[in-house]
Amino acid sequence: MKIMVGGTFSPLHAGHKKLISRSFELAGPDGLVVLGLSSDNFAGRKSHPVTTYEARKEALETYIQSLGTTARWEVEPLYDRYGSALDVDFDILVVSEETLPVGLEINKLRRAKGREMVEIHQIACVLAEDGRWISSTRIIRGEIDDAGRxxxxxK
Known part of the structure; x- marks a missing residue:
């Protein structure tokens, strides 16, 4: 299986880890996971500060290595919301509740280009202790840590 997943991953938190881990589960031990990582320019559009592409890539690679997976993987820069997902063959796009609209748009654009639509696998966002989504914005604001505490x- 060839799986695609994407994000800014700054800071890398429990929700991102669930998304990435699930991507590797779906790929299986002999699969391939392509992780789109927002370029510095694209990530600069975020409403909060974002670490550099290289720092985010290093954190992502460290986390993937901790999974002990045998699946192959590669990180590619995202210069827009779609990356290579509009033009390459793959089996499944993994999204969160928050990014499902982008996944649906990818399939709509693939169909318009005469490409096969891909399966979309949505995971539930991870909740913090207060029952709200863990998000990079909340972490940067100092409301929660990367595990949602x-x-x-x-005072």
């Missing part, structure tokens, strides 16, 4: 505020 609430950070006490000084």
């Amino acid at each position: 609430l950070i006490p505020r000084d």
